[in-house]
Structure formats: C-alpha cells, structure tokens
Amino acid sequence: xxxxxxxxxxxxxxxxxYYFQSPCPACEHRVGWESRxxxxxxxxKDPREHCPNCDLPQPGWRAIEHALSTTxxxxxxxxxxxxxxxxxxxxxxxxxxxxxxxxxxxxxxxGGEIHVRSFGDHYEVHLDSVGALDSPGKHAVxxxxxVAADGGIQVIETxxxxxxxxxxxxxxxxxxxENTGSEKP
Ligand SMILES: [Zn+2]
Ligand SMILES: [Zn+2]
Numbered sequence: 001x002x003x004x005x006x007x008x009x010x011x012x013x014x015x016x017x018y019y020f021q022s023p024c025p026a027c028e029h030r031v032g033w034e035s036r037x038x039x040x041x042x043x044x045k046d047p048r049e050h051c052p053n054c055d056l057p058q059p060g061w062r063a064i065e066h067a068l069s070t071t072x073x074x075x076x077x078x079x080x081x082x083x084x085x086x087x088x089x090x091x092x093x094x095x096x097x098x099x100x101x102x103x104x105x106x107x108x109x110x111g112g113e114i115h116v117r118s119f120g121d122h123y124e125v126h127l128d129s130v131g132a133l134d135s136p137g138k139h140a141v142x143x144x145x146x147v148a149a150d151g152g153i154q155v156i157e158t159x160x161x162x163x164x165x166x167x168x169x170x171x172x173x174x175x176x177x178e179n180t181g182s183e184k185p
Contacts, residue, residue: 040056058087061085074125075126079123088106
C-alpha cells in the first residue's frame with residue numbers, strides 16, 4: 001500500500017474513499033484494493049489474512065503503520081476491511097475531552113506511537129510523537145492548542161484532567177507503563 005492520495009479516489013467516479021473501502025458509496029462500483037507486505041513485498045489481497053508469502057500477520061495494519069511512518073499524515077481506512085485493533089497489537093485507551101470514546105494505541109520501538117480513533121465506518125490512524133500512555137502531561141501540552149482552537153481555555157483544562165485521569169486508569173489496567181517504546185506481546 002502506498003500513501004499516494006490518488007489511491008484514495010474511486011476509479012469510476014473520483015469519489016474520495018477510505019483505504020480498502022468497497023463498494024464506492026457514491027457510484028456503488030466495487031473497488032479492488034491491494035497492499036504490499038511490508039516484510040517481503042508480496043501482494044496481499046486481503047489485509048486481514050496473513051501474507052501469503054511470508055506469513056506476516058495483520059499485513060493491512062502493518063502497511064498502514066509503515067505508510068504513517070513515512071508520510072506522517074492521517075490515514076482513514078474502512079473499518080470492515082481490517083481486524084479490530086486489539087487483534088493487531090493495540091491497547092485500548094479510554095480518554096478524550098469528555099471521556100466518551102475509546103482510542104487504540106500501539107507504541108513503536110523507536111519512540112512515539114500509533115493512535116487509532118474509531119468512527120462508525122472507518123478508523124482514523126495517525127502517528128503521535130509523544131506517547132499518551134507514557135507521558136500524559138507532555139501529550140496534553142502537545143495537543144492542547146489544536147483543541148483550544150475549537151473550544152477555548154476551559155477545554156484545555158478539561159483535556160488535561162481527562163488525560164491525567166485516563167492515565168490512572170491505564171496504569172491500573174496495564175501496570176506501570178515506564179517502559180517507553182518497548183513492544184508488549
Ligand atoms: Zn465511485
Ligand atoms: Zn510477506
């Protein structure tokens with residue numbers, strides 16, 4: 001899979017699509033998707049199946065992560081094309097402005113982490129350079145300005161509280177999370 005923007009256009013009607021989305025919601029044509037195994041380069045037809053060549057599990061998720069680490073842009077991917085994040089090595093992370101939605105995170109070996117937000121029909125996946133699991137304070141500072149643009153100062157305080165609360169929850173569930181950047185099974 002490449003992160004080429006043209007890869008996200010319907011070839012029939014030019015509607016914008018999520019990665020792996022089919023059929024096209026505008027023209028209802030089926031859209032074929034292929035990704036490349038990030039380990040061996042083989043073509044993977046179904047991103048949920050192991051790589052047919054080298055048996056890499058979850059090649060779709062791994063391809064998205066690889067694309068993110070090269071482009072840094074948010075990737076939107078059709079939900080039904082992939083296994084649920086927790087099957088692909090992600091941790092559930094409950095925490096938001098109002099504590100309403102569940103996010104998923106997966107720390108990277110080199111620091112930073114992949115952050116998945118779940119919506120009705122798609123996932124939004126982006127790369128956080130500061131891990132919320134390990135550094136909730138830094139994360140709040142890092143991301144508060146974007147939130148502030150929507151809601152003002154009070155929102156910043158709410159976010160900071162929500163993040164520090166969610167960190168307590170995470171600590172309780174996962175134990176201490178001081179091993180920054182290490183991959184857990
Ligand atoms: Zn279309
Ligand atoms: Zn492979």
